[in-house]
Each structure stands twice: as C-alpha cells, then as structure tokens.
Amino acid sequence: MASDSVAQAFGRAAWRARAACEKECLAAEREPDPGFLVDLRFHDLRHEATSCLFERGMNTMSVAAITGHKPSRGSSANPSQGRDHRKGTRPP
Numbered sequence: 001m002a003s004d005s006v007a008q009a010f011g012r013a014a015w016r017a018r019a020a021c022e023k024e025c026l027a028a029e030r031e032p033d034p035g036f037l038v039d040l041r042f043h044d045l046r047h048e049a050t051s052c053l054f055e056r057g058m059n060t061m062s063v064a065a066i067t068g069h070k071p072s073r074g075s076s077a078n079p080s081q082g083r084d085h086r087k088g089t090r091p092p
Contacts, residue, residue: 010042 025032
C-alpha cells in the first residue's frame with residue numbers, strides 16, 4: 001500500500017460526491033455551490049475529529065492515542081481554549 005493511498009482514495013470519493021451533488025442540483029434546477037468539496041483533504045477531517053474529541057471533554061493523551069498525533073510538551077490541555085479553526089476567532 002502506498003503512503004498516499006488513503007489520501008488518493010479520499011480524493012476520488014470527494015470528487016464522486018461533488019459530481020453527484022452537481023447532478024442533483026441540475027436535476028432540481030439549482031446552481032451547484034462552486035466551492036463544495038473542492039478544497040477538502042483527508043487531513044481536514046482528522047483535524048476536525050480531533051477538535052470534536054476535545055470538545056467532548058477528552059484529555060490530550062486519550063485524543064493522541066485515538067488520532068495518532070504525538071502530544072506536544074507545553075501545549076494547552078484543551079486546544080479549544082485557543083483559536084477556533086472553523087470561525088477564525090477565539091471562542092467566548
């Protein structure tokens with residue numbers, strides 16, 4: 001298995017999903033969103049899943065064990081206390 005096999009398979013799946021969405025939009029006489037799934041990468045989902053685990057109260061070591069990330073020293077025990085990557089702002 002090549003090192004980028006998962007990324008390639010994910011790219012093909014995203015492309016098929018976008019094509020299906022465009023077909024569905026055209027059948028419903030709607031304009032498809034030009035940005036839908038265009039810039040989505042497998043790593044984006046891994047990052048989102050990591051954030052969700054922290055939002056559910058998991059600690060750094062547990063999240064690292066699940067995601068395969070290496071916990072870094074000196075990092076916040078809860079990254080959601082920092083910048084909110086989905087909105088570009090800090091949470092309240």
